[in-house]
Amino acid sequence: NGGFYVDPEAKLLFIIRIRGINAVGPKTRKILQLLRLRQIFNGVFLKVNKATINMLHRVEPYVTYGYPNLKSVKELIYKRGYGKLDKQRIALTDNSIVEQALGKYNIICVEDLIHEILTVGPHFREANNFLWPFQLKAPLGGLKKKRNHYVEGGDAGNREDYINQL
Template sequence: MGYLKAERTAKRIKQTILRTNITDQSTKAAEDCNPKLLFVMRHAGKKIFDKTTSDIFRTLRMPSRHNAVFLENTKENQLLLRVIEPYVVYGNPSLSSVRELVFKKGFARINGKKTAIQSNTMVEEQLGEKGVICLEDIIHEICTVGPNFAAVNQFLCSFALSSPSNGWQKKVSVSYKRGGEYGDRGAAINELIARCL
């Protein structure tokens, strides 16, 4: 339970900083995110005619639009993202976004079937030997990109999100850095996650 204490302390420090107005909102959001963790959501490409791109989507478990997954921010994954960038939005999710996603949209893959996560017992049966026995452990493992990140990620199905409320507000065919929608949005991904839940 050490991480819950650490989380509380981090919250308290943030509150203090906010009260003294040392940092602005964006730095606060960035502090809350682990740069080693990426949340990737496919937003386009109903039909993809390029085999490499469709293979990457299959590997990443994002066969259709609005599918989303957590990825470790590695060189290999950065390379894959570069190939599929025009079809995805991604960034560094905050702890609260990860928690919302797991609680509201989290499904487990058990014996090849997509199953609603109904209890911590279910988590313990599948991931107990890795020391992951409840939903909070899953959230912690994802947020910290811990040693059991891959196992936890395999246990979770890819997320099926809704279209963002108020729709896509900018051009989806233009990259985020140039004022559009697709590509890397860093900590700003959290605002989009909230609109898709």
């Protein structure tokens, strides 16, 4: 009946911190801590809702973010995934670690974890909290211009699907 097909709004964000802490206001600093982005090139997954969008607007100059696809979520978790077990950072070497921490939410293997994160399922919060913030390497060839927004040819802010290339 003459309607348009619109892609559903992305539900999952991946956020990477790209700037240090110097001369950052206390509110902004607090938000970066709440997002668990305490070091440069730390990355976390985040659910998209009104609250997180507002938080992102505050810290936009210090982070870059976008909508990850299945391939990059998989690669991140398999290659750089660490879990939190008894407040310890533990490499996700096998499924028993995941089962031990998230078995009660019916997440028993790494694939379940990836599925829960990607689909932003009912236990996304627990699953995401179990994942230690990803410690990434600086991109090959470095960043273009940390100070400018992505739209202005810089690196900060929302890069939508291009987060996968980064």
